[in-house]
Amino acid sequence: MAASEEVLALKAEVALREKELSSLKQKLAAALLAEQESVPVSPLPPKAALSREEILRYSRQLVLPELGVRGQLRLATASVLVVGCGGLGCPLAQYLAAAGVGRIGLVDYDVVEMSNLARQVLHGEALAGQAKAFSAAASLRRLNSAVECVPYAQALTPATALDLVRRYDVVADCSDNVPTRYLVNDACVLAGRPLVSASALRFEGQLTVYHYDGGPCYRCVFPQPPPVETVTNCADGGVLGVVTGVLGCLQALEVLKIAARLGPSYSGSLLLFDALGGYFRSIQLRKRRPDCAACGEQPTVTDLQDYEAFCGSSATDKCRSLQLLSPKERVSVTDYQRLLDSGTPHLLLDVRPQVEVDICHLPHALHIPLKHLERRDAKGLKLLGEAIRERKPGTQEGAALPVYVICKLGNDSQKAVKILQALTEAHELDALTVQDVVGGLMAWAAKIDETFPQY
Numbered sequence: 001m002a003a004s005e006e007v008l009a010l011k012a013e014v015a016l017r018e019k020e021l022s023s024l025k026q027k028l029a030a031a032l033l034a035e036q037e038s039v040p041v042s043p044l045p046p047k048a049a050l051s052r053e054e055i056l057r058y059s060r061q062l063v064l065p066e067l068g069v070r071g072q073l074r075l076a077t078a079s080v081l082v083v084g085c086g087g088l089g090c091p092l093a094q095y096l097a098a099a100g101v102g103r104i105g106l107v108d109y110d111v112v113e114m115s116n117l118a119r120q121v122l123h124g125e126a127l128a129g130q131a132k133a134f135s136a137a138a139s140l141r142r143l144n145s146a147v148e149c150v151p152y153a154q155a156l157t158p159a160t161a162l163d164l165v166r167r168y169d170v171v172a173d174c175s176d177n178v179p180t181r182y183l184v185n186d187a188c189v190l191a192g193r194p195l196v197s198a199s200a201l202r203f204e205g206q207l208t209v210y211h212y213d214g215g216p217c218y219r220c221v222f223p224q225p226p227p228v229e230t231v232t233n234c235a236d237g238g239v240l241g242v243v244t245g246v247l248g249c250l251q252a253l254e255v256l257k258i259a260a261r262l263g264p265s266y267s268g269s270l271l272l273f274d275a276l277g278g279y280f281r282s283i284q285l286r287k288r289r290p291d292c293a294a295c296g297e298q299p300t301v302t303d304l305q306d307y308e309a310f311c312g313s314s315a316t317d318k319c320r321s322l323q324l325l326s327p328k329e330r331v332s333v334t335d336y337q338r339l340l341d342s343g344t345p346h347l348l349l350d351v352r353p354q355v356e357v358d359i360c361h362l363p364h365a366l367h368i369p370l371k372h373l374e375r376r377d378a379k380g381l382k383l384l385g386e387a388i389r390e391r392k393p394g395t396q397e398g399a400a401l402p403v404y405v406i407c408k409l410g411n412d413s414q415k416a417v418k419i420l421q422a423l424t425e426a427h428e429l430d431a432l433t434v435q436d437v438v439g440g441l442m443a444w445a446a447k448i449d450e451t452f453p454q455y
């Protein structure tokens with residue numbers, strides 16, 4: 001066969017197999033959905049003895065006097081609701097299943113993405129695009145078929161939270177946003193369930209147990225949500241997978257101790273983990289507030305509320321989109337590409353941190369990180385001034401050079417536009433018109449150049 005014929009034949013074969021794979025994936029999704037219908041609601045029956053298989057399987061933990069057969073039987077009849085099957089939820093659920101917890105509920109509205117795999121260890125490449133709750137349940141069943149895994153491929157919302165939380169003995173918050181944290185807390189207080197909560201970002205993590213045996217709840221410690229702009233998620237700030245792994249395992253430990261009635265270690269105190277420094281420390285949390293809106297003497301939270309409105313942020317949006325500029329101050333990636341193709345003189349300013357520029361960048365962009373602009377860094381401003389003068393069209397005095405600011409997602413670029421506008425008004429920069437590129441480089445990768453890396 002000539003070379004081009006072989007290529008054509010291979011291409012046809014690939015297309016055929018891709019079609020088959022896509023139909024298989026659809027079948028899998030349907031089968032997984034059907035499974036979700038069979039959600040158990042009845043409490044787990046009491047268990048009087050361990051089987052021969054169970055004795056062998058759990059033998060290494062059974063011989064621990066603190067746990068013993070009695071503790072193992074308690075685990076076998078315990079149920080745990082895991083909110084979020086991501087970086088924390090995966091290792092947590094894995095150890096709960098391995099240890100023989102009777103029933104594990106897995107709530108997550110999201111699907112598996114390639115960028116999850118470096119830390120969300122229950123999901124594999126083959127299940128990219130599938131619901132995380134199903135992927136996690138399938139993985140746990142492979143690990144321990146005796147454990148009942150109940151996937152809920154949906155968001156935990158004020159409409160569903162209380163009913164779901166009431167079906168389980170212990171709740172683990174493995175979510176990644178503030179509205180969900182308040183929602184889970186209030187549902188646990190209303191349902192009378194202990195809540196094991198953790199978070200991880202960059203090289204750091206935190207863990208505590210709320211609402212356990214008269215201890216404080218999340219609202220006792222944080223009566224008011226933090227300002228939206230101070231909250232960073234893993235997509236923006238980054239995280240090392242093993243850090244979520246450590247925190248998820250510690251969460252599992254607290255859950256297991258509660259379920260086996262050994263008592264948790266971190267009710268009323270907060271464990272802090274610094275992975276770069278290589279140390280743990282713990283701090284005392286404030287006691288339960290008598291005036292707490294959720295668990296206080298006269299609670300005002302008697303029903304679940306609109307937590308997104310309360311926190312001013314979304315519980316399910318992956319990318320927080322700020323709206324700091326008017327539509328006139330923004331261009332779409334498509335319009336920017338048109339301008340680029342037309343050869344119009346302009347300056348593209350990339351304001352991402354250096355570490356992200358090292359991952360990928362547009363070669364014609366000038367790079368000055370937002371942080372440098374925020375602190376009016378002299379070197380950065382000089383560089384910018386020179387670049388503007390260099391690119392200015394013609395020699396016309398006072399002519400404004402169009403400057404387009406870009407970042408990863410289109411939030412930092414808006415902040416940078418505000419700073420450049422202020423600098424122009426203060427005559428610290430030559431005349432320029434400045435706009436940001438909506439959606440940033442990730443929109444560029446999605447709509448303009450599919451070879452551009454997404455991260």
Ligand SMILES: Nc1ncnc2c1ncn2[C@@H]1O[C@H](COP(=O)(O)OP(=O)(O)OP(=O)(O)O)[C@@H](O)[C@H]1O
Pocket residue numbers: 083084085086087088107108109110115116132154155156157174175176177180233234235315316318
């Ligand atoms: N209200 C909610 N209901 C159900 N699942 C939730 C809710 N809020 C957050 N989650 C889930 O909690 C998990 C948090 O895990 P993590 O932050 O590691 O994952 P991620 O959001 O996929 O990460 P990345 O930010 O890197 O994309 C996510 O899978 C998210 O879908």
